[in-house]
Amino acid sequence: MKESEVKFIIVDLFCGAGGTTTGFDMANDAKGNKIAKVIACVNHDAFAIKSHWQNHPDVVHFEEDILVLDLTKLIKVVQEAKKRYPNAKLVLWASLECTNFSNAKGGQPRDADSRTLAWGLIRYLQAIAFDYVMIENVSEFQDWGPLDANNKPIKELKGIDFQKWCSVVDSMGFYNQWTKLNSADFGASTSRKRLFGCFARFGMPIVFPEPTHAKKSPNLKPWNAVKHCLDFEDEGKSIFQREKPLVDSSLERILAGLKKHIIAGDSSFILKYNSMNKAGKHKPPSIHEPCHTIACQGRLGLVQASFIAQYYSGKPEGKVKCSSEPIGAITTVDHHSLCNVFMFKYHGNEKGAMSIEQPCSTITTKDRLAKVQVQHWLDKSYSGPENHQSVEAPAGTIMTVDKHQLASAFLINPSHGGHSHNIEKPCPVIIARQDKAPLYLITAVYGEFAIPIYDDDSEVMISIKQLMAQYGIVDIKTRMLKVQELKIIQGFPADYVLHGNQSKQKKFIGNSVVPIVVKVWIEAIHQELIQTQKAKKAA
Template sequence: MKSLKEILKSLEGLSDIELFVIDLFCGAGGLSEGVEEARLNGKRCVKVVCCVNHDKNAILSHDANIPDALHFIEDIRTLELSPINIIVERIRQLYPDVMVMLHASLECTNFSKAKGDQPHDADSRTLAEHLFRYIDVIDPDYIQIENVEEFMSWGDMDKNGKPISMDKGRLYQKWVRNVKKYGYNFEHRILNAADYGAYTTRKRFFGIFAQKGLPIVFPEPTHCKGGRQDMFTKLEKWKPVKEVLDFSDESTSIFREKPLAEKTLERIYAGLIKFVAGGKDAFLIKYNSMNKAGKYQASGIDEPCPVVSTQNRLGVAQVCFLSKQFSGHLESKNVSVEEPAGVITYGLKPLGCSLDCVTRTGKRFTRGIL
């Protein structure tokens, strides 16, 4: 990783840059990569200069991709800010008309509905409060926040770590008001990645604070579910995740060795009913996932996939078995491809499918690979 002196030297000769970015919670570098790829009239226009994350491996990955930035393996709550202040002052000295943005992809686990009924970490939910000292030191032109939608429900919790429903959103509204007191205007949107050509329906809250007089602009969607074309709008269909899945590579899961749980098999069965019975040969399966009604909805591969979280709960199910259209009772008409095919007669018409769960009139048994 480069030193502060080296970073200050690298700031010279960047007259085309119009926005310099400080990336808190930078992770392995997704946001920073997008920033570095931004172009205006064909020219690079944005540069990441400081990156903060408490995880060493994430920072090492980030540094490999964004080497001309100052990296900190540190908690944002305890980071000493003088090096960042020195960089910002040098930027404003070299380029008086450029803008500086503070971006924070705040930790979302203890806001997300994926947390379920588990207790929420109260301290984690206050990370946004620690941005004020960065605002005091940096005085950014823009502050951009990214989080799950439930961030807007930030409120008090009871003694068991459960959000108090009647207090929903109180602390979020208070926090927004306190940031605006620094002289910022504020707008937010809930954006769906699939609406912008991604292969996932990941929905996230994006909030932008801008100093008075500066514009706040959100991107216009390029896609929508089902597509749309009329006098005023032309939107492409959401991209199907099957375009980026390799169905020929069955491999072996790196996440599990033990047999699938009964509930997982039930989800696979639900997918078989919804998709295979409907003429599809593959679908997506999520482990340990139910909706509020206690039911499971399998996802198709002709639409963007759901959010891929760090919990490794998403897999592809591809169905393969042999089906006899004639002869024998119902129990014997479907045969796993992991077993002998039986006598091939002129009446056998095999139907292809691959999955560790196939059904024999509702009964399940595991075979193959998921």
């Protein structure tokens, strides 16, 4: 990176494993030159700092609580950077702790000390002359106000402390603006919506990035799907072969996802691609009827139906999303599961070759992409490395008892009662506590098999089995989303290194800022600074 090209030097507070730093590192000018460089970062977690250092070794790392860091060390780092990049704007980034502001906290008491972390920034602003202060937090941060005797927010006084804090920062020579940005609107595979605020010195512009993607818009690109981030070859384990059976609440989410995304989700597509019965006669089903399969090659009919389920509170049918959308914010606790459905059907007309394309779905602090084509493959249910075969290649020999099956998927997010998400959509928020409510991959298999119902089956299990019998589903498999999948969903490079056990790594992902948002924001400010400078020269 040429020194003349660096327009921003950044101190990254609450840096975590590096989402913000990664975003700044991705930022370029119109010519493709890097414009931002993080010079120092602060975090109290040893594994987070180790992960950050592994990926950003040129950054000065402080393994400290931001409230007690010796600022003389940081001042020295800033002074050296200013000498090297004399024309660069100095930025303080702070992803303030959000747990005790977020609505995800529910009715639980708030930690008063945690809610005062924002005041810890004041001493940094007193010691160092920053040009910009950039803030990321949950939307409820704007409601920051006093707590009652039970540590519950006082509704009548909400926002009082936030306004007071902003006024103090402004009194130090800044003005501020705030907005809410959804990462999916900028091409991310997660629909994480957060509050972003900026304090700037007078005379310096504040601007926020314009969306490039939208859920529905004739003028913008569609939201990117989460499906290309998922490993469909890892099918997970059958829900009927678990040592510890799933509880009914988990089964209800799976049932809701099956109904929403597999049985009823693609009815409008049925009329277009699948209007022929086994006798070779056209019989278009109603758009309110399910489609068993979509014909693909002669007698081998395949269909992919994928969705994501979230484990949040509320009705299960409201917790499922298509995999062609971004999933919600990734949290620090696993709250999403991916549901794969395997389908196999015969069609009697040799001319029935048709496309297998079809519609298919927030990563938060508790572990809960460009549009790409969904991956399809045949599962022949045989042993050996050639068991899984691309649908782009000829199918293997059709046996008298055929075992070809198509993998398809949806995600389940266990947070707050459970949502399911189609993998054609962005990922739900990834939360940090993936050990408590992990994202799951759900799969199902279609074929001609008996579905036994036992005396001790619960009502919801019986409903699932009845649906399976009706639609030819012979198995349903589930697994938690893996670190590699969550990492890519959040927007980290595939080779990004994280340290610590699986729970810690998922927590780091859920706690991280989505890098693409940081990238587009600093690029927008850079462009606005250029225009401001041009206007001054013209005047």
